[in-house]
Amino acid sequence: MLLGVNIDHIAVLREARKVADPDPLDALGICKRAGADQITIHLREDRRHMQDMDAKNIIELSALPVNLECAIEAAMIDIACELRPHRVTLVPEKREEVTTEGGLAVTGEQSRLKEAIRRLQKEEIEVSLFIDPTLDAVRASLDLGVEWIEFHTGKYANIYAMLYTNLSKTHHSIPELDLSRKILKQMLDDELRNLRLLSCDAMELGLRVAAGHGLNMQNVKDIVEIETIEELNIGQSIVARSVYVGLEQAILDMKAVMIR
Ligand SMILES: CC(=O)[C@@H](O)[C@H](O)COP(=O)(O)O
Numbered sequence: 057m058l059l060g061v062n063i064d065h066i067a068v069l070r071e072a073r074k075v076a077d078p079d080p081l082d083a084l085g086i087c088k089r090a091g092a093d094q095i096t097i098h099l100r101e102d103r104r105h106m107q108d109m110d111a112k113n114i115i116e117l118s119a120l121p122v123n124l125e126c127a128i129e130a131a132m133i134d135i136a137c138e139l140r141p142h143r144v145t146l147v148p149e150k151r152e153e154v155t156t157e158g159g160l161a162v163t164g165e166q167s168r169l170k171e172a173i174r175r176l177q178k179e180e181i182e183v184s185l186f187i188d189p190t191l192d193a194v195r196a197s198l199d200l201g202v203e204w205i206e207f208h209t210g211k212y213a214n215i216y217a218m219l220y221t222n223l224s225k226t227h228h229s230i231p232e233l234d235l236s237r238k239i240l241k242q243m244l245d246d247e248l249r250n251l252r253l254l255s256c257d258a259m260e261l262g263l264r265v266a267a268g269h270g271l272n273m274q275n276v277k278d279i280v281e282i283e284t285i286e287e288l289n290i291g292q293s294i295v296a297r298s299v300y301v302g303l304e305q306a307i308l309d310m311k312a313v314m315i316r
Pocket residue numbers: 062064097098100125147154155156186268269291
């Protein structure tokens with residue numbers, strides 16, 4: 057199973073202090089040495105972590121393929137077409153969100169998506185759509201002619217965290233998931249079954265399937281069992297663990313739990 061390491065969270069640390077370090081560019085060699093298969097970066101419109109210069113340098117210098125996540129705004133597509141990464145994953149963005157809260161409104165944004173996809177594919181860039189795990193979103197992605205979809209696993213990760221970690225006892229508890237363990241367990245099983253069925257459907261329809269958001273060393277294990285998911289993009293938990301064990305070890309450990 058392929059691992060794309062999202063290195064945005066290194067830039068989060070740098071931008072928190074508005075200084076020059078840590079520089080996400082320094083992560084490239086470490087990711088490659090540790091066996092990562094791809095570098096993933098998200099150039100947000102508000103530039104809260106990755107900056108234009110980061111994206112340019114990373115795409116130019118990475119020995120691994122780079123998956124650039126960006127919004128479907130024309131200005132972002134201009135940048136992507138100029139930088140020409142291996143893949144662009146189109147993602148939704150909200151200014152006020154702490155992190156990407158859900159998948160693209162694939163059925164509601166058809167014309168803007170079509171135009172963005174047309175421009176990217178003209179530059180021979182692979183296109184992926186970051187979508188919620190629903191059949192409508194899978195079908196709409198197929199109709200749009202993209203090569204890849206990436207299922208947003210945030211809901212799965214949130215349920216898992218409320219069920220199996222101390223999150224519910226902290227100030228980051230998720231009020232709408234403040235439910236009994238029995239209900240949370242059922243929701244987690246449903247979410248996994250849904251991801252399994254939809255990944256299989258998508259693959260049979262000819263789409264390549266990735267997944268990501270909120271995955272970590274614990275919750276990733278059941279996702280790894282879904283054989284039709286080819287690739288995972290993981291960032292926050294790898295960078296968080298790297299504070300204690302180092303980036304190389306954090307990636308090696310993640311790769312180890314992803315062995316099928
Ligand atoms: C789209 C996505 O899920 C990732 O890019 C990741 O969450 C890092 O980006 P943000 O933290 O800015 O959402």
